């Protein structure tokens with residue numbers, strides 16, 4: 001029901017309902033819970049509105065509100081578990097992950113370089129899939145026990161794989177979501193291969209943090225121990241010409257009026273399977289977000305922000321940003337060297353490849369230009385495995401308003 005109140009004293013208040021809990025992180029923001037009815041007094045911008053809840057006022061994110069009270073997405077639907085675990089119930093994704101030698105070999109090396117300290121220890125392998133990491137633990141070291149947890153139906157085969165490889169006395173397979181399982185005891189090491197595109201996509205990391213808080217002993221080890229997201233401004237001539245340049249004059253005809261539509265259709269989402277070449281980098285790649293897996297909290301995942309200030313090192317065309325991740329495995333021995341799995345262009349290629357965020361309009365840049373700004377990884381308040389990544393930047397150091405550009409790229413829909 002709309003009550004009219006505008007500048008002439010008539011209330012233009014609108015009623016909206018929270019679609020998810022919003023834990024305000026800024027002093028002038030208004031926290032609320034899913035289902036709360038808020039009064040919106042002013043739509044200050046597209047993203048933030050001035051609202052009232054039980055006589056408190058503050059800014060709220062418009063993406064957390066909807067006009068009607070009904071069909072708020074239920075918690076279990078929000079994770080899309082049927083589709084998600086269904087996709088891991090077939091061999092396709094496990095074949096892709098196991099065929100990724102750089103990925104799988106790092107986990108094998110982590111076990112191989114820590115055999116003494118794994119001796120007699122209890123290990124949780126979360127999201128074990130076919131159980132490869134658990135089998136590495138049992139065959140390359142001498143843990144007291146390995147608990148291999150897997151929610152998808154592939155777990156039915158994992159039990160047989162463990163037996164067929166003579167590891168049945170050490171490895172126990174549990175089929176189910178780790179959030180719903182009770183393990184026999186707390187563990188010394190929590191190992192998991194949880195990383196999705198852009199590190200965070202799928203948000204399996206939330207399950208890893210829950211498992212850490214429930215099952216990892218005080219002083220226990222998280223493998224990976226650290227996770228970083230790396231960014232670089234880059235050229236992407238092929239992608240730009242293939243998706244937008246194409247319409248310039250196909251078969252000698254002028255189709256250029258379609259180019260704005262092409263930008264909107266092809267560049268509003270990132271390109272997950274991009275393979276950036278080192279020579280495409282216009283600047284030195286930089287870690288913009290680093291997560292400590294021993295201290296990271298689930299609430300931190302709602303919104304992660306990184307700053308960047310790149311210096312252009314060669315003349316070229318700034319087509320967009322490319323992102324990838326790396327993870328570190330700290331040794332169990334105090335000063336043991338950390339092992340690193342890096343999905344970037346300067347390391348052996350992995351199945352994650354890299355993620356390209358295209359600008360709508362490329363910019364010519366020169367050595368010495370600066371590209372500075374922020375990137376925000378904003379978890380979707382409703383669809384809990386998805387996120388929106390928003391870049392704001394300015395070029396050349398001019399901080400005037402008109403030079404600040406921004407780009408929101410929606411990561412959703414399973415690949």
Ligand SMILES: N=C(N)NCC[C@H]1O[C@@H](n2cnc3c(N)ncnc32)[C@H](O)[C@@H]1O
Nearest residue numbers: 088127150151152177178193194195207
């Ligand atoms: N991006 C990735 N590395 N995804 C690997 C995800 C693997 O972990 C499994 N998995 C994901 N979340 C969970 C969970 N909460 N509990 C148990 N297994 C899980 C999933 O079925 C798949 O086999």
